[in-house]
Amino acid sequence: xxxxxxxxxxxxxxxxxxxxxxxxxxxxxxxxxxxxxxxxxxxxxxxxxxxxxxxxxxxxxxxxxxxxxxxxxxxxxxxxxxxxxxxxxxxxxxxxxxxxxxxxxxxxxxxxxxxxxxxxxxxxxxxxxxxxxxxxxxxxxxxxxxxxxxxxxxxxxxxxxxxxxxxxxxxxxxxxxxxxxxxxxxxxxxxxxxxxxxxxxxxxxxxxxxxxxxxxxxxxxxxxxxxxxxxxxxxxxxxxxxxxxxxxxxxxxxxxxxxxxxxxxxxxxxxxxxxxxxxxxxxxxxxxxxxxxxxxxxxxxxxxxxxxxxxxxxxxxxxxxxxxxxxxxxxxxxxxxxxxxxx
Amino acid sequence: xxxxxxxxxxxxxxxxxxxxxxxxxxxxxxxxxxxxxxxxxxxxxxxxxxxxxxxxxxxxxxxxxxxxxxxxxxxxxxxxxxxxxxxxxxxxxxxxxxxxxxxxxxxxxxxxxxxxxxxxxxxxxxxxxxxxxxxxxxxxxxxxxxxxxxxxxxxxxxxxxxxxxxxxxxxxxxxxxxxxxxxxxxxxxxxxxxxxxxxxxxxxxxxxxxxxxxxxxxxxxxxxxxxxxxxxxxxxxxxxxxxxxxxxxxxxxxxxxxxxxxxxxxxxxxxxxxxxxxxxxxxxxxxxxxxxxxxxxxxxxxxxxxxxxxxxxxxxxxxxxxxxxxxxxxxxxxxxxxxxxxx
Numbered sequence: 221x222x223x224x225x226x227x228x229x230x231x232x233x234x235x236x237x238x239x240x241x242x243x244x245x246x247x248x249x250x251x252x253x254x255x256x257x258x259x260x261x262x263x264x265x266x267x268x269x270x271x272x273x274x275x276x277x278x279x280x281x282x283x284x285x286x287x288x289x290x291x292x293x294x295x296x297x298x299x300x301x302x303x304x305x306x307x308x309x310x311x312x313x314x315x316x317x318x319x320x321x322x323x324x325x326x327x328x329x330x331x332x333x334x335x336x337x338x339x340x341x342x343x344x345x346x347x348x349x350x351x352x353x354x355x356x357x358x359x360x361x362x363x364x365x366x367x368x369x370x371x372x373x374x375x376x377x378x379x380x381x382x383x384x385x386x387x388x389x390x391x392x393x394x395x396x397x398x399x400x401x402x403x404x405x406x407x408x409x410x411x412x413x414x415x416x417x418x419x420x421x422x423x424x425x426x427x428x429x430x431x432x433x434x435x436x437x438x439x440x441x442x443x444x445x446x447x448x449x450x451x452x453x454x455x456x457x458x459x460x461x462x463x464x465x466x467x468x469x470x471x472x473x474x475x476x477x478x479x480x481x482x483x484x485x486x487x488x489x490x491x492x493x494x495x496x497x498x499x500x501x502x503x504x505x506x507x508x509x510x511x512x513x514x515x516x517x518x519x520x521x522x523x524x525x526x527x528x529x530x531x532x533x534x535x536x537x538x539x540x541x542x543x544x545x546x547x548x549x550x551x552x553x554x555x556x557x558x559x560x561x562x563x
Numbered sequence: 564x565x566x567x568x569x570x571x572x573x574x575x576x577x578x579x580x581x582x583x584x585x586x587x588x589x590x591x592x593x594x595x596x597x598x599x600x601x602x603x604x605x606x607x608x609x610x611x612x613x614x615x616x617x618x619x620x621x622x623x624x625x626x627x628x629x630x631x632x633x634x635x636x637x638x639x640x641x642x643x644x645x646x647x648x649x650x651x652x653x654x655x656x657x658x659x660x661x662x663x664x665x666x667x668x669x670x671x672x673x674x675x676x677x678x679x680x681x682x683x684x685x686x687x688x689x690x691x692x693x694x695x696x697x698x699x700x701x702x703x704x705x706x707x708x709x710x711x712x713x714x715x716x717x718x719x720x721x722x723x724x725x726x727x728x729x730x731x732x733x734x735x736x737x738x739x740x741x742x743x744x745x746x747x748x749x750x751x752x753x754x755x756x757x758x759x760x761x762x763x764x765x766x767x768x769x770x771x772x773x774x775x776x777x778x779x780x781x782x783x784x785x786x787x788x789x790x791x792x793x794x795x796x797x798x799x800x801x802x803x804x805x806x807x808x809x810x811x812x813x814x815x816x817x818x819x820x821x822x823x824x825x826x827x828x829x830x831x832x833x834x835x836x837x838x839x840x841x842x843x844x845x846x847x848x849x850x851x852x853x854x855x856x857x858x859x860x861x862x863x864x865x866x867x868x869x870x871x872x873x874x875x876x877x878x879x880x881x882x883x884x885x886x887x888x889x890x891x892x893x894x895x896x897x898x899x900x901x902x903x904x905x906x
Contacts, residue, residue, distance in 0.1 A: 289684050291634060
């Protein structure tokens, strides 16, 4: 197939640091090329890809201090994509709402992967273009029901080869928390669970500017450097080490996260996850097999010892079968065939 | 003709306060309706127009505190315009660069009026769409030469009926300055001219937040409340009173202004203008008839007494013939005919 993949311009593909969308785009694009498709990636000019790269600016917009009007580059990129629509069998946009109106002008089938949550504002434009073809990254993401034309759900996948399996977690047992230090990710709840169970907890994650006060006022006072340790923002290797050495990873979110990548990263290393059952959590964890889906802090505390007894090989296999790059690419191939009228 | 006029969403048509583009759109649209055209105005929902109004939001975006992503509304509006392109004989955009890529998807001829100056960033997208059909609001606006496909120049027009002619300026003679109190408009230079000529100067204009320090440090210390008076931001009536009572209006700009509306407002009341010859100034002033086009502060000082002797009726007639709503609308009608292939 001739496939156009459209990435946001704000961050490079793959991202230099944090950047969930750009990482997924990188993995998917390279895998589609490996499978023999003719793939063109529209992204920032410093992107690294096995596909043909088309761009309108040599750098990720985030990194260029001269960028004052990102909209200029967005319009130029989308014009490049959709004015050349007839060159492609299918266009796959990860760009966001900006691509909706553009794709309404062309005949080439376009699928839009939704990566974020809906907001009161962007709901309006999604409703306006509800007849377009959408792919959700979890079924829970489809709330609130806006009447969008969802054609498929494709879970995010990871490159399981860079998440080494570990059958022997460290002793004494360790709890892990990986994620932004923000209220919705639940770092305070993670600490409460550690204290209630008496187990040590290592936490890793970046602190955004908007969350600085939250960290200083509510999280930092609880970090004693012994039972509760905070590692700050860590590299991929350090993250994998932390997740794989832990006996249980905690995912005590306070919001309906459309897809929690940390859960599959943890399970890929063999470590089960005890999570709050919001958003995509019930879809990502196999309850009582790869972790526990809980509905209160008390339940999470109660399930930690049970999670420690789950089979680590099962966790690994579950991710390889369901949340690998290969399974993600296969599901996207199915979606492309569907919209091309062959599905 | 069936005409679509596209206005920015940030401010109402007509603007509640400052808003040059929205004022021009208001005057042009109503005049085109008066001439029997079938006009649809795409603008904010609180706009007031004789045309059919289409919108995506009930309020000017500037006035709605809930607006966090203006791009959402821009894309919705432009999609509404260009998805209905086949309903119109011509589309006339005052929206800016965002409309360039959209208009490239439709067959209905689209003309883009440029209202601002080019920036290092927006030059890129104008070059990308250089083949589209552009209308400049002065010939000087076409600098820097980007190779754009200019089909016409249409000067801005005013409703001359709301600028009462006055044959008798106040005595002793008064100088006027009307404009934002910012370095590029030259308020300090206006004061220097007043001091050098010994004439009283009344100044009116708003002070933007970014210009607060400039005002406090460089302008305010020169205002003595006697020879040099500052009236602050004034109403339309107060502005007309000031311009019409003056013997000469000063326009000592320091930048290449694409079109200086104050010059025609002043001449409409009968008051000649002494201006720095940058940007559109040589196109707007009839040198030695309705004012003087100068190339230094010294020359401006020297020409003030000569300007006081120019015929005020000539100034008025010059604006009525060249810079009225009627002449603007006639020139736009010509441009529409040209792009429809009848010109």
